Amino acid sequence: MEDHEEFEEILYDWDVHNGPAIYSQLLYSVVLEEWADDHALRVMASTMYNYRRGLPRLIEFFEGKSVQDVTAEMVIACRDKFIVELKVESSVKLYCKLMSLSLQYAQQKGYIYYNPIAGITLTKHTRARVKPFLEWEIPKLLSQECPQWVTDAIVIAFYSGMRKGEIFALKWADIDLDIGFIMVQDAISTASSKAEIKCPKTPTGIRRVDTGVVLKNYLRAMERRARKVGSPYVFPASERGKYPYRIPWNLAKTIKEMCFKAGIEPRDFRSLRHSHATVLLAHGVHPKVVQERLGHSDYDITMEVYSYVTPTIQREAIDVMDDLHVFPVAWVA
Incomplete structure (x- = not known):
């Protein structure tokens, strides 16, 4: 009974700055994997295939970082790193989307108090370029x-x-x-x-x-x-x-x-x-x-x-x- 009461006390021990204590050391890499498994139920397999291909790079960049420690500056630094390395706008947008969706998921699950990149535009919105066949x-x-x-x-x-x-x-x-x-x-x-x-x-x-x-x-x-x-x-x-x-x-x-x-x-x-x-x-x-x-x-x-x-x-x-x-x-x- 005492052990059960102790667990309940830990579960509801909130840190006013960082959120629930029980999640304070949850790695962002774990959140990314969990988000991917959850998101796979909502999108086409081809879409999720591309998403999963991008996860290793993000996991490597945020290695050892808890989801509570992820800041807007880190996300922007990650984006800038990919801009230099990849030089392909669509690829950079993919990684930005992964970070945005996974952090939204973390907030919804209660892993973080707030989304550090809420309201921040990570990539410029460009109109999709289409090349239709002409009638002739x-x-x-x-x-x-x-x-x-x-x-x-x-x-x-x-x-x-x-x-x-x-x-x-x-x-x-x-x-x-x-x-x-x-x-x-x-x-x-x-x-x-x-x-x-x-x-x-x-x-x-x-x-x-x-x-x-x-x-x-x-x-x-x-x-x-x-x-x-x-x-x-x-x-x-x-x-x-x-x-x-x-x-x-x-x-x-x-x-x-x-x-x-x-x-x-x-x-x-x-x-x-x-x-x-x-x-x-x-x-x-x-x-x-x-x-x-x-x-x-x-x-x-x-x-x-x-x-x-x-x-x-x-x-x-x-x-x-x-x-x-x-x-x-x-x-x-």
């Missing part, structure tokens, strides 16, 4: 010789704006060829040499994408070919293996090779998704509709990523204003 480049790309499944994936991506993982996780049960829509409910997540089907990255990723006549007819042709295979997946594995669905391991390389042969700037498969969005925006489709089709969690994400299309939209707005003929002809002659 799509036929040139599709004219290149390639496996049929690659052509099929290109067509679906361009006409639907779906992500690669969402396309290759499709089942025929997800597609309504009578009404004309695709229900996006799953996505293939790849990490290292492993793959699994999970829900899309965000709740808004689960969505209905309506299909026009062109895509609906193309899918009908695909379905007729698929009957010979008898697989529930739109992109079944080419042969019996570990997975019943196709894993597009070499798709990026194939697309770039097709670009070279077509004489257009090399881009990756993601550029087809960007093409879908930019074509819609340039032709006057409301950004909110584009957001819903892409499955973006926030309207602002859509507007930020595709803000460079705005000049095209503004030119159309000017034409509308000029056609009003409000002022006398002499004023505008």
Whole structure:
């Protein structure tokens, strides 16, 4: 009984400066590992794979430091060290994100009283640079010789704006060829040499994408070919293996090779998704509709990523204003 009372006394012994005494010597490295295990339950395996690859560098930098001892100055020093060593903005942002998320987790768990980098901007926010295929480049790309499944994936991506993982996780049960829509409910997540089907990255990723006549007819042709295979997946594995669905391991390389042969700037498969969005925006489709089709969690994400299309939209707005003929002809002659 005395031992139990002593433990209770230690458990609730708080240090007014450093937080709960029982956690005062908890190493930051332990918190990082614990956060990673917890966070893995909430994100795609491919995302967590990249996160875990970054943990060893952080653990090495903060070796021997308790989570209570981590200060804003230490975090900034860590960031500056990686800026010099890595010289790649995306890599530095990854490490800053790991520190930010893990310290938020430490505060939520009660390991620290406050987050030392709360309110501090560790990296500059830069707009994502996208390189979509132009409309006239799509036929040139599709004219290149390639496996049929690659052509099929290109067509679906361009006409639907779906992500690669969402396309290759499709089942025929997800597609309504009578009404004309695709229900996006799953996505293939790849990490290292492993793959699994999970829900899309965000709740808004689960969505209905309506299909026009062109895509609906193309899918009908695909379905007729698929009957010979008898697989529930739109992109079944080419042969019996570990997975019943196709894993597009070499798709990026194939697309770039097709670009070279077509004489257009090399881009990756993601550029087809960007093409879908930019074509819609340039032709006057409301950004909110584009957001819903892409499955973006926030309207602002859509507007930020595709803000460079705005000049095209503004030119159309000017034409509308000029056609009003409000002022006398002499004023505008």
